[in-house]
Amino acid sequence: MTKDIDQLSINTIKTLAVDSVSAANSGHPGAPLALATLAHAIFQKTKFTPNHPKWPNRDRFVLSNGHACALLYSILFLYGFDYTLDDLKNFRQLNSKTPGHPETPHCPGVEVTTGPLGQGIANAVGIALAQKQFAATYNKPDYPIADARTFCIVGDGCLMEGISSEASSLAGHLQLGNLTVFWDSNKISIDGSTDLAFTEDVPERYRAYGWHVIDVDEENPSLSTLSKAIDEASKVTDKPTFVKIKTTIGIGSEQAGTAAVHGAPLKPDDVKHLKKAIGFDPEQSFVVPSEVTDYFKKSVESKDKQYVEWQKLFKDYSHHYPELAEEINRREDGRLPPDWERFLPSYKPSDKAAATRKLSETVLGALTPVIPELIGGAADLTPSTLTRTQNAVDFQPPSTGLGDYSGRYIRFGVREHAMGAMMNGIAAFGSNFKVFGGTFLNFVSYAAGAVRLSAISQLPIIWVGTHDSVGLGEDGPTHQPIETLAHLRAIPNLSVWRPADGNEVSAAYKAAISSVSTPHVLALTRQGVPHLEGSSIEKASKGGYVLVEAQDPDIILVSSGSEVSIAVEAAKLLGKNGTRARVVSMPSFFAFDQQSEKYRFSVLPDGVPILSIEVMSPFGWSNYSHVQFGVSRFGFSAKYTDIYDYLEFTPEGISSRANKTIDFYKGSKLLSPLSKPFYPQSFDLFTHGR
Missing domain, CATH: 3.40.50.920 (Rossmann fold)
Incomplete structure (x- = not known):
């Protein structure tokens, strides 16, 4: 067995991933084999500690090609996150910590739920945006308490999905210099060679988006080459960085470079062949050499020191800026500002009728000054969704003169799907961000993939969906949602609100902003509605x-x-x-x-x-x-x-x-439609299992 500790560590990551897939007889071994060196390089360079996994100033890692999750679980296990060898052996089994794609909050160390391709890179853009906004809000000269970065690995499939183009375009415009994306260019997809459907010049596309591009010439690059690329990317602060890396899918296996190694376990003889070639005993599984255990233990000790140094910095910051420090602590604790609910407007029947989108604007105007973690925008529909409050500052690169990075209004552009996934990323960043995004309710359907992942991931984001019915009028059937609410209401752990008046709009926002694990969709009218006799925020809060x-x-x-x-x-x-x-x-x-x-x-x-x-x-x-x-x-x-x-x-x-x-x-013995042999909501995904 090789004694080069880095190579031994990389080979251990590979064998753990392959053994996990083989134990399940299900999974994707090809990408973990190809990406073990890159993952090792990234985790060496990033700032985190398993002993304080929610450290707000940790670097974030997103595996956008989530089918490669055996790689992620293996490296998180080696770094001492809350996994055991038994967890790796239970890969893809019922209620395990190692499901078939990375899930948050169930999987320790996993930042976002990935699997549907393209979602992860869009999440990463949202995380990087949140990092920028948080840093611009709270950093002070000589006190860089927020200087973390976001790293993301994507595959060919992620870059074929349109959502990645939407998010990457916006990331380039926003000049998110704290974001680095690595493209695993292995030229293989499920159908076979990417020559069948994906032949564009991707690096040139990213240059056109405004990214810094690093094209690594070396095929299956070495650890030192990858470390240099990471260092170069970290020096670029005025634009995101895109790193192209050419790999061989399933490298080391007998099916290397073919689609066959993408989504099926290696055959037993191939596993033995692979292990023998890299110096492991072909008859043993889930082997972690003692040298590797010691290496990762020392690495964690080094990362713990980074955390201790940051703690000292924050303590000094707290002395000089006590109000800001208290606000950060409040947000990190998940507490909202005291008495924020008293700012919710209430209405009497004598008040003037108004569209519920207009009443939503009133609520946002009342709460934005009170809740500094409230952030959001619209998909190029600001005048229609009424989501931008008076005196709002746009989140924009200061060099553009359009705003600054402390701004809390985001111009997502005509990019509903990216907006949804970026909102998920902003919420996943933490610090209790309450993020909203506005579009016509019908076009929330454009972001259905991201909406579903919000619910799975328990991310309490807020969709402001205006023009909620045929009541929008002249724009006609292309814009009038008919089936949209039925679809959204059918999604588990998604709270859909369609308020009837101002008190119900306030109740909807009260529920959405108070939520800690459920996303909300607010369906709002274009046409005016009266304020109703008998309505109140308290009553409406019951649904x-x-x-x-x-x-x-x-x-x-x-x-x-x-x-x-x-x-x-x-x-x-x-x-x-x-x-x-x-x-x-x-x-x-x-x-x-x-x-x-x-x-x-x-x-x-x-x-x-x-x-x-x-x-x-x-x-x-x-x-x-x-x-x-x-x-x-x-x-x-x-x-x-x-x-x-x-x-x-x-x-x-x-x-x-x-x-x-x-x-x-008439004359029938009628039961309420609520009467059932068992209540259909009784099995709760988030209180049973796991």
Whole structure:
């Protein structure tokens, strides 16, 4: 066995990764074999310590090609993160710490959940942005308490996905000199050679984006070559760095350089061949030489010293800047400013009607000065989403004259998918960033991959989705979301809010900003809505509540958003004919489902027919109503009032359907739609397993 400790360490990383994949009989051994040297070089150069894994000034590492996670788990294990050999042996097994792609917060040392290609590099751009903003906000002369960097490995697949282009373009514009991306150019994808579909000059593309590009000539470069590239990248402070590295996928195996080694375990004879070639016993598995254990232990001791030095710096900083230090400590503890909720606006029915997007602007204007960790922007829709508050400073390179790095308003450009993944990165950075992004609700669908990962990763980001229905009017069916809320509501651990008035908008923001593990989507109107008699922030915070009560109701009208006020008028119309109608406002299924059974049944009891009203797909409303009045077709280009009249979302249209519902169920023994043999939300991913 070689005694060159670096090479021995690299070979140990390789064999641990291969053994993990073989033990599972599932996984991707090719990339870990090709990238072990690079990963070793990066982790040698980066600032972190497993003894303080949440150190705010640690460097961040993102494995965008997350299928190579056996590599990441192996190196994290060697550095002393909370993994054992048994965890590596349980790779890809139920409830293990080593799932088939890196997951946060379940996997120690993993910064973001990766796997869907392109998401990781966009996350890395978001992390680097957060690092820049945090540093510009809190650093002082002679006190560089925030000077961390972000490192990311991407594969060919990541760079084929459009999201990586979106994020890389913005990173270049923002001159994120603290970001280094390594491209593992092995010219292999699942279909075979990348010559089949991916032949562009990628380094030239990144130069055009405004990146510093390092093209490493050496194939399967040595540790020293890679270390020099990392050093060069770290000296570039005015632009992100893109490093092209040519590797051979599955190097050392008998299938090296082929697609066959990408996504299937090595055959047993090939594992033995590989181990023998690099000096390991081919008959043994999960071997960690004592020299390697000692080497990584000493490396951690060195990294611990960096942490201790930073602690001393921060202690001195705290003496000179006590208010800023306390603010940093508060944010790191996950605490919001005291009494921030009192700044949430509340409304009376006599207040002027307004679009809920406008009411959202009011909330952001009230909270932005109070909550310094509140940061966000829009996907080139600032005038439409109303997400930029008065006196906001844009997050921009100071050299552009457009803002500075302490700015808290982000111009994401027309890049919804990158915006979603960058928001995930900003939230994953930590320091309790509360990040929001604005676009039309329909175009949240452009970012569906990132939205889903927010929920999986328990990142409490906030989507401000305006123009929430056919109520946006003349832009027509291409812009009018019909199925969007049904899709979003179906995603586990995603809280969707469609507020009906100003109090409900404030309740939605209260839930979103208070959240520590659930992302939120706020669906907001373009058209004006009245402030409702009976609404309040407290009531709306329950997700669903009785807005208009009726004694022994003949029917319950349950609705959300702009249709709630129409339902109220329909109830009045029904009352003129002697029909008693309760009106329930349901701004959030997710929040309502968290309430006690007693409360939920008090709102939607047995024995009363329930009609839901929402001017979009009725899919999902059967959990809360017996009959659904919705829209199962695409919209129209017309004035919104004409569309509502045409679709009969009017007091008359609702009251007519209410009467038909009452007649249909007359004489029936009717159970609430909440009545089920078991509550469908009872198995919670985040409290069971793992």
